[in-house]
Amino acid sequence: MEKGFILKANLLEKGIKVSKEAKKILDKQSDIWLMDDYITCSGVTLKYEDTYATIGVEPDSEYELIAEKDKLFITDNKGEKIETEVITPPDYMKDELVIDGKKITVYVNTYTDRTRLQLMSGCSNNCKFCNAVEFKYELNSIKGMEEALEIALAQTNTRHLLISSGSVWPSDLEEITSMYDHFAKKYSNLEIDIMMTPRGFTSYNDSTQYEGYIKHLKEIGIHGLSINMELNHPEYLKKYCPEKYAIGQENYLKFLETAVKVFGPNKVRSLLIVGIEPLEETLKGVEKLAKIGVNPVLSPLFPYGEANFPPKADLFIEAKKKSEEICQKYHVLMGPLCKPCTHNVL
Numbered sequence: 001m002e003k004g005f006i007l008k009a010n011l012l013e014k015g016i017k018v019s020k021e022a023k024k025i026l027d028k029q030s031d032i033w034l035m036d037d038y039i040t041c042s043g044v045t046l047k048y049e050d051t052y053a054t055i056g057v058e059p060d061s062e063y064e065l066i067a068e069k070d071k072l073f074i075t076d077n078k079g080e081k082i083e084t085e086v087i088t089p090p091d092y093m094k095d096e097l098v099i100d101g102k103k104i105t106v107y108v109n110t111y112t113d114r115t116r117l118q119l120m121s122g123c124s125n126n127c128k129f130c131n132a133v134e135f136k137y138e139l140n141s142i143k144g145m146e147e148a149l150e151i152a153l154a155q156t157n158t159r160h161l162l163i164s165s166g167s168v169w170p171s172d173l174e175e176i177t178s179m180y181d182h183f184a185k186k187y188s189n190l191e192i193d194i195m196m197t198p199r200g201f202t203s204y205n206d207s208t209q210y211e212g213y214i215k216h217l218k219e220i221g222i223h224g225l226s227i228n229m230e231l232n233h234p235e236y237l238k239k240y241c242p243e244k245y246a247i248g249q250e251n252y253l254k255f256l257e258t259a260v261k262v263f264g265p266n267k268v269r270s271l272l273i274v275g276i277e278p279l280e281e282t283l284k285g286v287e288k289l290a291k292i293g294v295n296p297v298l299s300p301l302f303p304y305g306e307a308n309f310p311p312k313a314d315l316f317i318e319a320k321k322k323s324e325e326i327c328q329k330y331h332v333l334m335g336p337l338c339k340p341c342t343h344n345v346l
């Protein structure tokens, strides 16, 4: 396993403290070097060698971000030292702009090379490890999203756009699809990925609609899909993601397999969370995905709510190592394929 990844796994478990001198450099670089965004994107974003990692700041950590001659380094208590950059978010994420009565980051966020466009706040689902439920369920207006996106694109070198949203009530599915159509047409110059649950035009469970829906997304110019299975074992899924359990793993796999057929290899990924269910269950999930040509993505659990289990570096390292072995067997790569986009996954 690469040394850089082992360090990342340990940082994810233990966090990093920031020395006074390093803080001075970061304060000069940006007012918002320490983001407090949704749970998987909070902390300081480090880039060392070819590793990207968003890490929580912990004053008692054995890892420290220090400064020497205007350069930043990560050190540990064994005397290891590695030079790092800190990637700071663009200015608009100071969140001082209000568009149509909502702060700009209700519509857009940029991390490393990716801008995320949020079609809504809140979620109709109730996953126990996610804080989307803390926000009122409300679709964003196209006008507000467009205005926000223009500002985000002007301030960043966005390489790709991720259209994400919580899940919507079935009665809002057609409206969400019309939003996909709108942004795919208007921003056809950008690589656009959509993160969503399996669905057709009017239903999540009617799998006879899946193929037509996936073909529609391909036709409007969508580049790739992220359909997150989250957990493999049905009992864990039922407890932590009841609505995804209701769609059913069979439907997830059917949707994913059809998406790979329509979009081709390396365009469809699915995330599994490491740290809730036993590792062997996560690995069974990885195998199910790899077998049908999906790029599995491993997400470390960011403790929250009922899934408040401490992160474990050894588990992350083992999960990554074994998942890579499975993927090699099926000649599939682990996702995401873009390095900067790995900042908040394993």
Ligand code: SF4
Pocket: 123, 124, 125, 126, 127, 130, 131, 132, 133, 165, 166, 167
């Ligand atoms: S579907 Fe996604 S956004 Fe909604 S609660 Fe679950 S993880 Fe959060």
